[in-house]
Amino acid sequence: MDNFLMTRKDLIKTIIKDSQSREHPNLWKRTLQLPINTGKIVTLSGVRRSGKTYHLFNLINQLLKNKVSAEKILYINFEDERLNLTTEELDQILQIYQELYPHLKLSECFFFFDEIQEVPGWEKFIARIHSSVNQNIFITGSNAKLLSKEIATALRGRSITFEVYPLSFSEFLNITSPNLDAFKSTDKAKIIGSFSRFLRQGGFPELIDRDDDLSEKILQEYFNVMVLRDLVERYKISQASILKYFCKRVVGNSAGEFSVNKIYSELKSQGYQIGKDTLYAYQGYVEAIYLARFISKYSHSVVKAEMSQKKSYVIDQGLGSAIDYKFSQDRGRLLETTIALELLKHDRQIAYQQNGSQCDFVVIDQGKVKEVIQVADNLASPETKKREIRGLMMAAKEYELKSGKIITFDQKDELSVDGINIEIIPGWEYCLQLDTSLS
DSSP states (O other), X not given: OOHXXXXXXXXXXXXXXXXXXXXXXXXXXXXXXXXXXXXXXXXXXXXTTXXXXXXXXXXXXXXXXXXXXXXXXXXXXXXXXXXXXXXXXXXXXXXXXXXXXXXXXXXXXXXXXXXXXXXXXXXXXXXXXXXXXXXXEEEEEXXXXXXXXXXXXXXXXXXXXXXXXXOOHHHHHHHHSTTOOTTSHHHHHHHHHHHHHHHHHOSXXXXXXXXXXXXXXXXXXXXXXXXXXXXXXXTTOSOHHHHHHHHHHHXXXXXXXXXHHHHHHHHHHTTOOOOHHHHHHHHHHXXXXXXXXXXXXXXXXXXXXXXXXXXXXXXXXHHHHHHOHHHHTOHHHHHHHHHHHHHHHTTOEEEEEEESEEEEEEEEETTEEEEEEEEOSOOOSHHHHHHHHHHHHXXXXXXXXXXXEEEESSOOEEEEETTEEEEEEEHHHHHHHHTTTOO
8 A cells, every 4th residue: 555545544543543543522412412323323413513513522422431431432523634535445444444454343333523524425335334234333524505405315214313502591691691590580680691692692502702803813714615606606506796795685674575586687797707596506505505595485285485585594693693783783683683583493494474564483293384473673652562462363353362471581471362362472582482382
């Protein structure tokens, strides 16, 4: 074997050994708990820096506590700039691992492959391992397309996928201010203060102990990496400046109806030449890398829902604030974006309703609307209160519901209008309820 291959082999051995000797600190407890011994390939998909790797480390710590030998745990981060593996070199990883530990049965080991989408052809590699070597496989990636649509065909139902988002408010609060009691006035004030910070800073774990100025710079760097590395490089996009403009418009539009036609007209008026089909492709890319989520208008018809005008929500309200100044100053849109993300983080299927008046969210379970929700920063204005109640009432009546919620920043009340019970609830309280009572 030539010197280059020998060097690559030594490097992989070093990476394996280093990962096995690493002491993982006590990690924050996340709501999502990953299963072990499912016989499935467990995949974690989500935006960069949302905590996918830490979920793997939590699982590794759990295995070590259960007396699994560190030698039996293989962890590789494919974003390690030293690796830069080709498809053909993937198989060498297991060969080298077996050379390191010839006494081990590979079928009894645990394989953790982080950001594996960086290597072309990874799907066949994982499928081959699962079918002939080992079923304890855990993989992560920052691209929804690679870990959903393509994995479904490549792995033929042998995988189970979990989406990882930045911290929910309850997770954020448990880390920054644990053991608070909302029934104590002093603690309640702290919770409201934490919620205000959460609206502004968002839930990326790295920012927990950062000040505002540094947090903003870090979030802007996240955005640049997503645009340049995950989009421009991965999708071979030549018009990078137009793509960046498009991404900023998606972020700045959070909590509003999203229109490719509008962006197309804006670009055309500025003298840029780009087709609508390309912009629609950009929209798909943006969602694929988890920069934003697009929510459909509710319809009993799946086709009509998919073809409907979408509302967009940036993947993290703090990221949105760092990229778009107007968004950062609009607490109503910040609050609506936060509530949308909290619902998604708690695995709720949501859409919006528009039938004369708009209802911000309908929560769907088994094809039926189970809850209707409006979001408003405050209801001090009689016109705002009337508008929010009207939209909620129309949606509740359409879906034969007896109640609905209006989520505000800090107002709390109960109303009854035309037989519909309306609960006005502070955003922080609703977010904490999601962990325990929303079903």
